[in-house]
Ligand code: ADP
C-alpha cells in the first residue's frame with residue numbers, strides 16, 4: 106500500500122488520509138503558495154502501526170527515502186549531506202486539529218558533522234549550534250521521552266555560568282557546552298548515545314509521532330472534544346526554513362479576522378529572529394502583526410494577499426502560520442480559525458454580506474453549541490472595580506474565583522464545588538484538566554495565540570493572558586502586582602473581554618445581543634422547517650422565550666405551580682383529604698390560583714400554542730419527608746408541649762408512609778393520578794379553560810393544548826379526551842364564547858410509543874418526553890445512572906454518549922420512529938414534537954428534523970441554539 110504522499114499529490118479534501126495539516130499543506134502547494142517542500146505519511150500508516158502492535162509498518166521508510174529524493178531535488182539540499190544538508194521538521198497532524206496536543210520536532214538531520222556544514226553555509230556558528238541545541242532538546246523530550254525540565258536545568262545552568270538571562274544571549278561556546286551536556290545526559294539516562302545518523306533520527310521521530318497519538322494529553326483532548334480515538338495521526342516531514350537567521354527573519358501566526366470580535370482585520374503576532382514554536386509556546390511575548398507592516402512592508406503586503414486568497418479559497422476565516430527566512434516568506438500551516446461565539450456570528454454575517462459565501466453557508470459556519478457562550482455573563486458596567494492589572498483579552502466573559510496556581514489543585518478544588526481561577530505563568534497541554542476545572546484562566550506570559558488563549562476560547566472560558574505586571578511565585582503560592590500580594594485562595598476576577606484583573610468578586614450582568622446575531626438567527630428561521638418552542642412555567646419565562654425567538658411553549662409543567670408558600674398548604678390539604686368533599690374544598694382554593702397562572706402564560710404567548718401538561722409527579726413530592734417528620738414528632742413527644750400539633754404531625758407521617766413508593770419514577774404519577782383522583786385533573790382543566798375564556802373575551806387569540814403525561818394505553822386517553830371536551834364545551838356555552846384548543850399526550854414510555862397508532866385516535870398531538878423515555882427504554886434511573894455507573898459506560902465506550910444529554914438515536918430514536926409512523930398513519934398530519942432536554946442539543950435536533958417532527962422545545966436560553974441547529978439540519 107501507498108503510505109506516503111508528496112505535498113503536491115494531496116488535496117484539501119484528503120483530511121482523513123493526510124490529516125488536516127497535511128491536506129492543507131498540499132492544497133496550498135497546489136495553489137502556488139510558498140510552502141517548503143515535503144511529504145505526508147498517512148493516517149493509514151499510523152493505524153497500521155497500532156494494528157500490528159506498535160511497530161513501524163514494513164516498507165514505510167523505503168517510501169520515505171524515495172520521496173525524500175524528490176524533496177532534495179526541490180530544495181537543492183541533501184539529507185545527511187556534508188556540504189549542503191537538508192534539515193526537516195517532523196510534524197504531527199490529525200484529521201481534526203488538536204492544538205499543541207502532539208509535538209513537533211524541528212531541525213532534524215543535524216549531527217556533529219552537518220551542524221558544521223550548516224555553520225559554514227550560513228556563516229553563523231552560533232545559529233547552527235542553537236539549531237542543534239533545540240533539535241536535541243525536542244528530540245530528547247518528544248522521542249526519547251526524557252523530562253523537559255532536565256534540559257531546561259542544563260540550559261539554565263549554562264546561562265548562569267555565562268551570567269546572562271536570555272537564551273539568545275548565549276554564545277556559541279556556551280551553546281557548544283549545552284549540546285555536550287545534553288548528549289551526556291541522554292546517554293546516561295537512556296544508555297544509548299544520541300543518534301547521529303539522520304535516517305535513524307527520522308525513523309525514530311516518525312514513530313514517536315505515531316506514539317504520541319495515544320499520549321495522555323491527546324486522549325484527554327479527544328475525549329473532551331468527542332474526537333474518535335481510532336482515526337490516527339498523519340506525520341508531515343517538511344524541509345526546514347529558519348526564522349532565526351537574523352533580523353530580516355522571523356516567525357508568526359495570524360488570523361484573517363479578529364478571532365475574538367470577528368472584525369475583518371488581519372490579526373496576529375510575530376517575533377523577529379525566532380524559530381517556530383517561540384510564538385505559540387508563549388515564552389517570549391510577541392508583537393502585533395500590524396508592526397510587521399512597518400518593519401517589513403513588502404513581506405507584510407505579500408502576506409496580506411496570501412491571507413485574503415486563503416480566506417476566499419477556503420471560504421472561512423483562516424489561522425495561518427508563517428516564517429520569514431532572510432526576507433523570504435513561507436507559509437507553514439493554514440486551518441479554519443477557532444473563534445469566540447461573538448466572532449463566529451460576526452464573521453458568518455459579514456462574509457455573507459461581502460458576498461463571499463451564501464446565507465446557508467454562513468449558517469453552517471456557526472457552531473450551535475457556541476451560541477451558548479453569547480449568553481455569558483459580563484461584569485456589570487456600573488460596578489466599581491479594583492483593577493490591579495491588565496493583560497490581553499484572550500477569551501471573553503467574566504469569572505471570579507479563588508486563586509490556584511496548580512492544575513492538579515484546581516481540579517481537586519473544582520471537584521469539591523469551589524470556584525477557582527487558574528493562575529499560571531503560561532499553560533501547556535499538561536494543564537488541560539486544570540483549565541477544565543477552572544472558571545477562568547490568567548497567565549502572565551504569552552500572547553493571544555498562546556496555549557491558554559486557544560484552549561480557553563475553544564471551551565468558552567474567560568481568559569486573560571500575557572498579563573506581565575503580575576509576578577508569580579509558585580513556591581510561595583502567591584503573586585505580586587506592585588505592592589500588592591495575592592495569595593492562594595484569595596478571590597480575584599478577570600474580564601476576558603477587556604483583559605482586566607480585578608481584586609475580589611464583582612457584580613455580573615447578562616450580555617447584550619448584537620444585531621448581527623439577530624440577523625443570522627433570522628436567516629436560520631428562513632431555512633429551518635422545525636418550529637422551535639420553549640419549556641416555560643411562568644409568564645416571565647414565556648416572555649424571555651419569545652425574546653429568544655420561540656414560537657410557542659412546548660411544555661408548561663403545572664406542578665411548579667403547586668409549590669410556593671401560599672399554595673402548598675392547599676395542595677397538602679388536597680392530598681391528605683379523607684373525603685371527596687374535603688378534597689374538593691382544597692381544590693376550590695387552588696383553582697383560581699392555577700387559572701391566574703394559565704392566564705399569564707397564555708397571554709404572554711398570545712398567537713402561539715401553549716402546551717400545558719396536567720399534574721405529573723407523585724404526590725409525596727409535595728409533602729415533607731419521613732425523616733423530617735420523624736424528627737419533628739420525636740421532638741414534640743419529648744417536650745410534650747403541643748399535643749394537638751403532635752397529633753397532626755403523626756397523622757401526616759402516617760399519610761406519608763402510606764404514600765411511600767419503592768420506585769416513585771415508575772409509581773403513582775402522571776395520568777395515573779388523573780385516573781385515581783379525577784377531581785385534580787378536572788380542576789386543572791377547568792382552570793385552563795376559564796383562563797382561555799377570560800382571554801378570548803378580552804380579545805386575545807390564545808391556543809391552549811392540553812397534554813396528558815405518562816400514558817400507556819388508548820383507554821386512558823379516551824377517558825381524558827372525553828372529559829376535556831366536556832369541560833371545554835361547558836366553558837364555551839356558559840360564557841357564550843368560542844376558542845381553539847387541542848388534546849394530546851406525551852410519549853414517554855415504550856408502550857406508548859409502540860401503541861402510538863391507537864393513542865392517536867384520541868390525540869391531536871404527541872410530544873416526546875425523552876427524559877422519561879430514555880430512562881424507561883434503558884431501564885436507568887437518571888440520578889442513579891449518572892452518579893454511579895454511566896460515566897464508566899461512557900469511558901469504556903459501552904455507550905458512545907450519555908443518553909440523557911445526547912439523544913440515543915439507535916434505541917430511543919427507534920421507538921420515536923415507530924411512534925411517528927404509527928401516529929401519522931392513524932391520524933395524518935398529527936402534530937409531533939419533543940420537549941425533553943434533548944430538544945436543545947444540536948445533534949438531537951437534527952435527528953428530530955430527520956424523522957419528521959414538527960417542533961422541538963427546550964429551555965428559553967437554548968432557543969437560539971435550537972433555531973440554528975434546526976436550520977443546519979434543513980440545509
Ligand atoms: P502544532 O500542530 O502544534 O501547531 P506545528 O507542526 O504546526 O505544530 O509546528 C509548530 C511550529 O513549528 C510551527 O508553527 C512552525 O513555526 C514551526 N515549524 C514547523 N515546521 C517547520 C518548518 N518546516 N520550517 C520552519 N518552521 C517549522
Ligand code: MG
Nearest residue numbers: 126426437438
Ligand atoms: Mg501549527
Ligand code: MG
Nearest residue numbers: 814853874877
Ligand atoms: Mg416525563
